[in-house]
Amino acid sequence: MASYSTSEFRSGLKLMIDGDPCAIVENEFVKPGKGQAFNRVKIRNLKTGRVIDRTYKSGESVEAADVIDTDMQYLYNDGEFWYFMDPASYEQIGADANAVSDALKWLKEQDMYTVTLWNGTPLTVTPPNFTVLKVVETDPGVRGDTSGGGGKPATLETGAVVRVPLFIDEGELLKVDTRTGEYVSRAKEEG
Amino acid sequence: MSHVPRKRADTLSHDWRPSASLESISKRAALLQQVRAFFHAHRVMEVETPVLSAAGNTDININSFTVHYDGPHAPPDGQMYLHTSPEYAMKRLLAAGSGDIFQIARVFRNGEAGRRHNPEFTLLEWYRLGMDQHALMAEVEALLRVLMPGLGKTNRLSYRQAFIEHAGIDPLEVEQQALQACAERHGLGDIVGLDKDDHDAWLDLCMDQVVVPALGEGLVFIYDYPASQAALARLSEEDARVAERFECFINGVELANGFHELTDAREQRQRLLADNAHRRLTGRAELPVDEHFLSALQSGLPDCAGVAVGLDRLLMLMSGATAIDEVLAFAVDRA
Numbered sequence: 001m002a003s004y005s006t007s008e009f010r011s012g013l014k015l016m017i018d019g020d021p022c023a024i025v026e027n028e029f030v031k032p033g034k035g036q037a038f039n040r041v042k043i044r045n046l047k048t049g050r051v052i053d054r055t056y057k058s059g060e061s062v063e064a065a066d067v068i069d070t071d072m073q074y075l076y077n078d079g080e081f082w083y084f085m086d087p088a089s090y091e092q093i094g095a096d097a098n099a100v101s102d103a104l105k106w107l108k109e110q111d112m113y114t115v116t117l118w119n120g121t122p123l124t125v126t127p128p129n130f131t132v133l134k135v136v137e138t139d140p141g142v143r144g145d146t147s148g149g150g151g152k153p154a155t156l157e158t159g160a161v162v163r164v165p166l167f168i169d170e171g172e173l174l175k176v177d178t179r180t181g182e183y184v185s186r187a188k189e190e191g
Numbered sequence: 192m193s194h195v196p197r198k199r200a201d202t203l204s205h206d207w208r209p210s211a212s213l214e215s216i217s218k219r220a221a222l223l224q225q226v227r228a229f230f231h232a233h234r235v236m237e238v239e240t241p242v243l244s245a246a247g248n249t250d251i252n253i254n255s256f257t258v259h260y261d262g263p264h265a266p267p268d269g270q271m272y273l274h275t276s277p278e279y280a281m282k283r284l285l286a287a288g289s290g291d292i293f294q295i296a297r298v299f300r301n302g303e304a305g306r307r308h309n310p311e312f313t314l315l316e317w318y319r320l321g322m323d324q325h326a327l328m329a330e331v332e333a334l335l336r337v338l339m340p341g342l343g344k345t346n347r348l349s350y351r352q353a354f355i356e357h358a359g360i361d362p363l364e365v366e367q368q369a370l371q372a373c374a375e376r377h378g379l380g381d382i383v384g385l386d387k388d389d390h391d392a393w394l395d396l397c398m399d400q401v402v403v404p405a406l407g408e409g410l411v412f413i414y415d416y417p418a419s420q421a422a423l424a425r426l427s428e429e430d431a432r433v434a435e436r437f438e439c440f441i442n443g444v445e446l447a448n449g450f451h452e453l454t455d456a457r458e459q460r461q462r463l464l465a466d467n468a469h470r471r472l473t474g475r476a477e478l479p480v481d482e483h484f485l486s487a488l489q490s491g492l493p494d495c496a497g498v499a500v501g502l503d504r505l506l507m508l509m510s511g512a513t514a515i516d517e518v519l520a521f522a523v524d525r526a
Binding site: 028029035056057059 | 250252253302303304305306308378379380381382383384385389391392395396398399400420422438445448501
């Protein structure tokens, strides 16, 4: 089984901890000048989403988690599972509510997402950093306003609500940063 | 060439750029000038000693870089070491009668990289004849006040006081179990790979993660470290449980480590051999002991105190940087 030493720790690294696949959220190397070195690590359990703290004596090794990221197309939701398809093999796979929770408000049929698989089961679904979505509901646009100063809420086709400049109208396409949930710009076409 | 280049040549990379701003690079230049002016005014002579040494540092928590040298005067196996501090060589100068000396040296420590660590960094190290740890702490403070005029008031407390006040335990008397309970109480979470009986490592952990963060803002000196962590400091004559070693922290950042220096060659040799025995027990390579250094002590090191100050960390504090990369022209990931 592959393993990582503490000197290879970095955020995003996937490890097996207490039998569960986990990802390092934050790693800090700490060492008093004349003393023992440690790695203080925040770890997210990829099954439960819970974040825990661990301290490792430097030089320790931890088993790697056999986790792979795949790009898959979102198909539909049957009330219990969200189904994704591998565009190369056409193989379909169902992700549960826990796996899609962070991506839920950005999920749009036919779009591509990163599905993180552990032993073939979806652990997490991550939307692309930027996505283009249509405005389905917002107050009427105000002509001449280009500052975007105050802004107003707009509901997008996936159900996400973002703050947009006053000049945005219903039916327009917007580019949105899914990491911060912020409006980026108008978009000409879906991408 | 057999090695594989780290990046494909056709990949556009911005890593050639400095990790520090040009403003920070010029701050470093000014700092070096101020340091030299301070010691010039105090009649302390600047010296240079070798970076490359035939002997390593046996210190159990510090790892030397090894390098290969072929040529005249090469050791039989060709193995040499980059110094982790200029301490041994500077003490040889002191034993030879140099008088008060300082050095601004690039030093190397293998395996140390993080928000406040880079495997090579700049140490300011100086030695003062006839001073003890308290007199030297006063001089460290004087220098820091020149370099950081806005520095608030100073707090000085012993290692024991600091632990009692901020961790609720007496570090010189605490049982191993109570020490572990203290770490747990302070939310250190699970600790992986730390030997239950490695008392000093548990003390280090509590010091670094419990006591230091509670010291607060400003300049704090902690003195009288446990005898088991004496390094090259002499043991106290009043309390054999402690060594005359101090450290200094600003806003919770460890900045300096100083000793009232051990001058006893026999005791020093025993400590180096004990380090090597510990290395052997923990499955690490033993290092050649620096016989030049021990011979210098044997011939007589004058009563003195010495201290090393991390200049990169000082620059971090002076410029409000949160990571050491911000004050290094090229941190290790761009070296």
